Each structure stands twice: as C-alpha cells, then as structure tokens.
Amino acid sequence: MIRILTLSFLLALVFDASAQVKITGKVYDISDKELLPGVTVKELNTNNGTNTNLEGEFTLQVQDLPTTLEFSFIGMVPKKITIENSDELTVEMVADCYKDSFDHQxxxxxxxxxxxxxxxxxxxxxxxxxxxxxxxxxxxxxxxxxxxxxxxxxxxxxxxxxxxxxxxxxxxxxxx
CATH class of the missing domain: 2.20.25 (N-terminal domain of TfIIb)
Structure with missing residues (x-):
C-alpha cells in the first residue's frame, strides 16, 4: 500500500512539473532601448513572479498558457501582456510622468x-x-x-x- 501511494505521489509530481511552461524575455525602456534590471514580473491573479536580472532578462515558470503577466517598475507605467505561446518575449516599458504644482493656495x-x-x-x-x-x-x-x-x-x-x-x-x- 505504501509503495502504491509513494508511486502515485511521484507520478503526480512528474506530471505537475511537466505541465509548467517556461517563459523567458527581456524588458527595455522604450525611450532609450536600455535593458531594465529589477523589473517585477508577476503572473496575474497568482503569487507567481520574479524580477529581471542585471541584463534586464527574466525567466518565469507558469502553469499553463494563455496567461497574463504584469510588469512594473518605479517610474514606469505598469504593463499587462497576455502570453499565448512560449516564444521569447520582448517588453517595452514607457516612463510615467509625475508633475506636481507647488503654486496652489x-x-x-x-x-x-x-x-x-x-x-x-x-x-x-x-x-x-x-x-x-x-x-x-x-x-x-x-x-x-x-x-x-x-x-x-x-x-x-x-x-x-x-x-x-x-x-x-x-x-x-x-x-x-
């Protein structure tokens, strides 16, 4: 009985691991085409996520496709992209504009x-x-x-x- 449960557990782990899809990509600043390190890459509606490395590259394992990834970085407009296939992804982010007026009242x-x-x-x-x-x-x-x-x-x-x-x-x- 223990052998059957152990074998079932191992098979479940193997099938679960094989069901995951690996997504890789690079994140750029659209204004100067520079790679962005430290961008947060998160699978929407999950706790699954990662950050880009010093070269602006990321790798993320997701359960299945299609899925939506959200990219966020300080000073940039957050971006959501729906992923249909596991081809390498190129993401271009746009700088956000914050203006404040100090001439009120x-x-x-x-x-x-x-x-x-x-x-x-x-x-x-x-x-x-x-x-x-x-x-x-x-x-x-x-x-x-x-x-x-x-x-x-x-x-x-x-x-x-x-x-x-x-x-x-x-x-x-x-x-x-």
Missing part, C-alpha cells in the same frame, strides 16, 4: 522701494486652490508711486495648468 504681499525717483509701492498676490486636478487661479494687483506725478497700477489674472501633460502645459494670462 498662496498669499503674498510685497513692498517695493527703488533708487530712481524714490518709487514706493506694493503688490498683493493670491493663488486659489486647484479645482480641476491641477488648474490654478492666480490674481494680483500692484501699485507703484514716487508721491509726485508718477503712478503705476498693474493687475493680472492667470489660469495655470489648463492642459497638464508630461511635456506640455497650457496657461492663460491676462495683464492690465
């Missing part, structure tokens, strides 16, 4: 003084919080005088970050 007040004709003046600046993701409303008014004939009044209104992309942003400015 500011109140500023400046006093100005100059050398020529002794001008004096001030400026009040207000920046309102972001309403639509990162769109910011800024406004300000400034006044400059030398207490005689020269006076200068300026005002501005700005809508910053209307369009907010990695390599492009659109601002609208009005000055008086």
């Amino acid at each position: 500011l109140i500023g007040f400046d006093l100005n003084s100059g050398i020529i004709n002794n001008p004096y003046g001030g400026q009040l600046l207000l920046t309102f919080p972001a309403f639509l993701r990162s769109t910011t409303f800024k406004t300000g008014i400034g006044y400059q005088t030398n207490f005689d004939d020269n006076e200068n009044l300026t005002a501005h209104f700005t809508i910053d970050h209307i369009v907010f992309k990695c390599d492009y942003e659109l601002d609208v400015k009005f000055n008086y």
